[in-house]
Structures are given as structure tokens and as C-alpha cells.
Amino acid sequence: MNWTLIAFKNILRRPIRSILTLAGIAIAVAMLFNLLEFQRGYERGLRGELADLGAHIMIVPRGCPYEAATIVLHGGKWPRYMEQEWYDVVRGTEGIEATTAIIMDAIIRDGGRENLIYMGIDDDYPTLRQSWEYAAGDWFGGEDTVILGSSVARSMDAGVGDTITIVDEPRVMPTQVTVSGILQRTNSQDDGLIFLPQRALQRIFGLEDKLVVILVKVEDVTKTEEIATSLRQASAESDAGMNIFPLSELLNTLTSLLSSTRVFVLAIVAVAFVIGGVGVLTTILMAVYERTREIGMMKAMGAGRADIFRLIWLETLITSAGGGLLGIGLALLSGRAVVALLRVVLPHTPAEFALGMTGSTFAICIGVSVLLGMVAGTWPAWRAARISPIAAIRGGS
């Protein structure tokens, strides 16, 4: 027999009311948990995606560089192009270890239900994407060959040596190509792409001498900004108007954009916590009123103000910590659904992006729940501690 047992039994006395109170806190905690894990998972996923690119600097045509970057990361159709000759300028810049130029296009059919993304790459691409492994076949065997990402190969039911037709008349006339390789699953955007030799894509899609992105790997990472500045100068001198930015800058910009959004979401979470806290306060206060005689009797038996305060506070803490644990469980159960929803709502989500559970997030959520309980429980506990035993036993408060 101890304090905790009494507190537990008091909470269980009104199960529906206690469950509703727990639910109020659980919802707020689940929101906080998902928010914290979202930020962490998003950053980790984005960092992984950018690392997979194997580059330090990205060069894209005029327009919003971040929109261009997300197109590059996920693949898609970008309506702006840069001239092939620019590639030679970039390659000639000092301090560059490797570069690769990419052209992309997409064929969308059935009102968006079928979305085939084609990426034209050059021989330098594998130098940067060293993580590539083949499930079958190998690199291009000629101009009219393709490499399929694992998901595309599965959806097309295509194997090495099979012939597929690229067609989107009248823009793209039927062209038959042969599958030369199928990639291992990478859990990245590559799984959903069809790779062609750069010149073949330019020819088939009528985009001769056009590029969408140039990726640059520098010899010395500490000189990335210096090289980016040099490329910007070259771009300005030739009035090419390229967007040149280090990928670290892209990461910072995307995550800071995310952080600013997080402030608004945090405000909503704070409101949810206030509502949850008021729920706890109301529930415990009602319980104190209902148990006035019991509390009076406890005082008659020798319980001091501090004892009564401690008991009521303990009930509040158990309720709020229970709500916190329930909220974390709720967040873990709903993690996949939340990620699926975010993928629909957000313009860019990393391919490998999941809501997990880290120790710090767990600690923050439980800590906030307990703090909420401490704050919400103070007034009811204080009220209970001040109950007069005589009035209470007599039937008043």
C-alpha cells in the first residue's frame, strides 16, 4: 500500500473521464512527437539524398533554384534549360574533380496516373553516383539502350535485353530502346527513373544541346564556396544567368524553410497542450470536489496539507505522464500515415523519409507531459490541501 496505488485507484474511479483527459494530452504529445521526428527525419533524408548525389555544387538554369533542386532530386520535367556549351565552361574551372551533366524529361499519361521520368546522363555520372549497383546487366551498350531503376523495371515487367518503346506523340515519336541494365533497389529517386545516354535523350525528346543540371564535385571541400563564386562570375560575364549553389547551402535553405514552418506548427501544438492542460486541471479539480469528504477524512486521520497536495499532484502527474506515453504510442502507430500525408502535402519529401523514435524526442515528450501535469495539478492540489476537515466531514467544502 503506497501513495501511487491510491493515486492510481483514484484515477481509475472515473475511467471514461480519465480516458478523455488522457486523450487530450495524448493528441498534443502525438503532435509534438511527430513534429520533432518529422524535422529530424526530413533533415536526415534530405542529407542522405544530397550525399547520394555525390556532388558539392549544383548548377541549374534560371528560375527558382530550390524548385529546380527538388526536381533534380526526385526527377521530373523542368521547363528551363541551359546550353550544353556551359558544361565545357564548368569543366574548365580550376579545382573541380568531377562533373556530370543531366537532362531530364517526363512523359505523363492517363491524367498523371502513368508518369515516366527519363534522365539523360553522361559517362561521368557513375563517377559521382558510386553507390550504384546492378541487379542485372550493366552500363549502356550503345545510344539506344536504357538502364531501369528497380521500381520501373518491376512495374514494366522488363528484363535485360527487352525492348521498350518511348513515345509521346506528337512531341516524342516512337523510339525503341533496349534494356542494358537494371539497378539494385536504392531507396532513392533512382528507383523510379529510366536512364538514357544524354545525347540519346536530347535527340529523342528534341532537346539537342540542352541541359537541366550540372553536378560538380570539387577536389577540396573547403574551397566549395570559392569555386561556386568563380562559377557565378563566369555565369555573370557570359550573361548565362545560371543558378549556382553549394549543396550545403541547399540543405540549409530547405531546412530553414522547414524550421520557419515548424514555428507555426509548434504554435498549434502549444494550443493543443494548453487545451490538454485545462482538461487535466478540470478533471482533477472535479475529482477534488467530488472527494471533499474523503480528503477531509484523510486530514482527520492526520494527513497534513503537504500530504494531500502530494497525493493530488501525484494523480495529476500519473494522468499527464500516461497521456504522454499514450501520445507517443499514437504517434508511432500513425507514423506511416503521417508520412504518406506529408508526401502529398509537401512539395518535396526525401525518398527515404520515415518518422522514427529517438531518445531525445521521447524524453522531450514525456518531460513536457510531466511539466504540464505539474503546472495543471498545482491549483487543484492546493485547493485540496486547504480543505477544512470539519467542513468536509460535515458535508461542505
Place this chain on the structure above:
Amino acid sequence: MNTNGHVVQATNLSKTYSTGGREVEALRGIDLTIAPGEFTVLLGPSGAGKTTALNVVGGLDRPTGGELTVAGEVIAGNGHRAREGQLDALRRKHIGFVFAQFHLLPTLTAVENVLVPMIWEDASDRGRAEGLLRRVGLDHRLTHRPDELSGGEMQRVALARALVNRPALLLADEPTANLDTHTRDEIFELLRELSDEGLAILFATHDHELAERGDTVLRLSDGVIADD
């Protein structure tokens, strides 16, 4: 104050309430002594001041005049006024209460209810609680909750609870008021046994028949003790 071994020693004890803008003298100059093992009955009609007297002696309320010492602790007298914490400790260690209403915690079993006063001391002695419940004839009801007990059984649990911290004084405020005659007599006999074992008891009742069975009968009327 020299208590001469008395558990309760009250001299010229008074209690005045202020209610609705007027003063009500609930107790007026009461003298009271209770020795260990003495069964004192406070007899009087409703409104005579019995509950006020018990509350004051039990440290639930403070006297407005006179001197009072309980279990060696000076509650009032010679300008001294016990602090709230002192009164809490006095009740916890030396006084047991039983009321007409049993005031058991509905979520706890009989044995858990008996253990409640020990919690304030951060102690727990299940063996003692079970022993007390056996003593009051409830060895078959240890794990029953109050809603599974009869009125007499609930009062026995309340009595065991009042005894769990080994008090020197038991204050009983009409504890048999809500019981049938047979159960009333059983509870009273139990109290007599406890008194015979050395427990000082102050028993408030309006029942003349019961009062006759006490060692000492104090007739209270309008806050004044009429005679012994």
C-alpha cells in the same frame, strides 16, 4: 499543565463560533479528563456541542478559551497555541476517529482502507491491518471493497483504521447511529473490549441506553456539562 497520566486533560474549555454575524458559544467552560482505559460517554441531544467537543479534543478545531492537553501535547493553554503541523502529527500518532458516516475510500479494499493512516508516516504494515480486521471480525472480508460490505462491516473497517497507528485516544462521534440495534451492540462491545485493554475512548451519543454502559457519562447541554 500536569496531566497526571491522563490522555485528555481539559480545563474551562470553550469554543465560540462566529456565524451569520452573530457569536455562537458551542462549548462553555468544559472540564474534562480521560485516563488510559477509561470509556467516557458524552451524552446530549443534537446541537448540544458533542461534535464540537470531539473536534476540539481531536485537534480538528481550536478552542477559543481554556486549556487542553492531549496525549501529553499541549494544544492550548498559557498563551500557547499548537501549530497546524503539530495537530496533524497529534492526530496521526495518538488519535483515532470513527464517525457515524464511515468515510471509507470506495476504491480501496478493507485492508487497504485500514492501511491509509500509515501512508502519512510513509509506512505500511499489512500484517497489522489484517490482524485488526480479524480482531473486529472481518477476516473473511479483507479484500472486499466498501460497496461489498454491510453498514456494520464498514464501521468495523473504520474502527480498525482508527486503531492502526496504535492511538492512545479514540474519538467516536455517534458511531452506531446508522446501525441496527444488534450491530450497534456488537460495535459497542468491541469498543468496551478495547477500552478494557487500555484505550481511552470519548464516545459521543444521544442514546441514553448506550451511555449507561460507559465508565463516565458527561451530559452536555447547550455547550455546558450538566453533571457527571
